Amino acid sequence: MRNRRPLARGLLPLAFWLLVWHGAVWYLENIQGIRTEFILPAPLTVLTTLVSLAGEGEFWLTALATLGRIFAGLLGGVAVGTVLAVLTQSFAWADWIFSPAVRVIRATPVASFILLIILWAPTGRVPAIVAALMVLPVVWGNVSRGIAQTDPLLLEAGKAYRFSRWKTVRLIYIPSVLPYFASACHTALGLAWKAGVAAEVLCVPKRAIGTQVYFSKIYLETQDLFAWTLVVIVLSFLLERGLGALLGRLEGGNTHAG
Amino acid sequence: MRVEGMTAAYGGVKVLDNFSLSWPDKGITLLSGPSGCGKTTFLRCLAGLQSYTARAVELPERPVILFQEDRLLPWRTAAQHITDVLPRERWGEAESWLELVELSGEGAHYPKALSGGMKRRLALARALACGGGLLLLDEPFTGVDGDRAARILGRIRDLETPVLLSGHESALVALADAVLPLDGPPLRRVEG
DSSP states (O other): OTTHHHHHHHHHHHHHHHHHHHHHHHIIIIISOOOOTTTOOOHHHHHHHHHHHHTSHHHHHHHHHHHHHHHHHHHHHHHHHHHHHHHHHHOHHHHHHHHHHHHHHHHSOHHHHHHHHHHHSOGGGHHHHHHHHHHHHHHHHHHHHHHHTSOHHHHHHHHHTTOOHHHHIIIIIHHHHHHHHHHHHHHHHHHHHHHHHHHHHHHOOSSOHHHHHHHHHHTTOHHHHHHHHHHHHHHHHHHHHHHHHHHHHHTHHHHHHO | OEEEEEEEEETTEEEEEEEEEEOOSSSEEEEEOOTTSSHHHHHHHHTTSSOOBOSEEEOOSSOEEEOSSOOOOTTSOHHHHHHTTSOGGGGGGHHHHHHHTTOTTOTTOOGGGSOHHHHHHHHHHHHHHHOOSSEEEESTTTTSOHHHHHHHHHHHHHTTOOEEEEOOOHHHHHHOSEEEEEETTTTEEOOO
16 A cells, blocks of 8 residues: 555646646637647647657657767766866865856856857757756856855864865765755756757757757647657656666765764 | 963954963863853864964874864764774774773764764764874763763773863862863963
8 A cells, every 4th residue: 555655646646637638638629619739739649649759769769869968968067067166165266267157157048058059069969068058057056055054163073183185075075065966966957958958959950859849840740749748758757766866875874864 | 281371362252361371291180160261262272273372382292172062974973983083904993982982882873863972972982082192172071971971081091191171060070180270251260
């Protein structure tokens, strides 16, 4: 019984919203007399389209290519954001140079970035670069806050008990910053998907979910648009679960403590 | 051991103002005085954690301090707290330091699983394991019952490292080899 509950918690809301979706299609078709295939395809139509797409090898290659780009962008953004946070928290000169630049990146609309990066980089790399640029300020901000809020009493204890610089980082800074880092990664993942797929829609690389979304809009294949969007949601969910598991393991020490 | 003309401020208040004190270089010396008189600032100055000016300071090398707060790492076990301050070749000593403060068998526990008194004793074990030419213990037995405090202090005496400790517990007066009554701020010696 206990094992069924989490499943029910996930499936019941899904069933509810599918019902709402189906009800809306039925209302438009039967009460309003509107043909819905171009504006809101029925759930079953989308599912059929998805199953049909999944039967082709190209579908999996396309999904994998997008997943690879988003993951690369996420990793790049997380790595650069973390390094910049350490630099800007450690050195006044780095704070002076990099902090305004990161704030500019944070404030710049994603569409502007996409259009600029299309001019500067090969088409296939634009989504990863854009995803990284969206992730970077979030990770930088959170990790910087984590470093700044590391308990000064613990740092002083480290000094009193003759911790080396590396030991201070390993035993005090990293465990203190980890919850901020994990929170940043969760937020950044959603941003990376949104920005990365948007970049694919605008730069239309050879094999990409965004490209498929773009063509389904051009050819008014709304059921394809829905199906590919579902693919993005499922991949994002899977990546989030994987990331959650990884960060959960990293935070193991803190979990034991709490 | 002695300091002469020590001056230091804490939070904008001059807590030590041309303060001078000498104490034995062996055994346990108790700094006795009311809360807020400046004992903690004095111990922090001796530990090199607070800036001060002084005409003369004669101390052994590398004094080590037990802070007034436990300052334990929530993500490290009791045994790890000890090994964290020991070189790798001395990690095997962790259990004996825990034994000294009567925490045998608690090595695998995280601070959250320990009571207030146990945390205090773990913090004390860490400071003792870290070692140094002078042990500066700031209220080491807060939350520790008197009998246990007496037993632990007896074992600390056996380490033969000079100890300068502060505390309010009246039982400590009987256990210390020398008692220096203080008052303040600014901190000053009073006749006991």
